[in-house]
Amino acid sequence: MISFFKTNIQTRVELNKIAKHLNNLLLGATWSVDLTEADKILRIDSSLDKIGDAVSLLTKFGFNCENLRNFYAPSA
Template structure:
C-alpha cells in the first residue's frame, strides 16, 4: 500500500527529527518527503495500514499530517 500525506515539515532539521521517530516506530516502511513541494508530501510504502499511527505521531510532534490518498498495490 502506498499512502500520500500533506505535511507542514519546514526544513531539513525538522525532517531529521521526524525521520528518527518514523524509523524507530515503523522500521519496515519505506518513506520519503518532498520538501520542494508546496504540500511537503510524505509518501509511505508499507505492507500494513499505518496511516492513523503516522498522523497521530505527527500531531504529537506538533506537525500537520493529512492523508490525501491511498493506493493499494498487488501482493508480491
C-alpha cells in the same frame, strides 16, 4: 500500500526531528518527505496500514498531517 500525506514540515531540521521516530514506527517500510513540493508530501510505502499511526506521530510533534491518498497493491 502506498500512502501520501500533506504536511507542514518545512526544513531539513524539522524532518530530522521526527526521522528517528518515523523509522521506528515504519520498520520494514520506506518513507520520504519532499521538501521541494508545496504540500511537503510525506510518502509511505508499507505492507502494513500505518495511516493513523503516522498522523498521530506527526501531530504529537506539532506537525499537520493530512492523508491525501492510499494505493493498495493487488494480492499475489
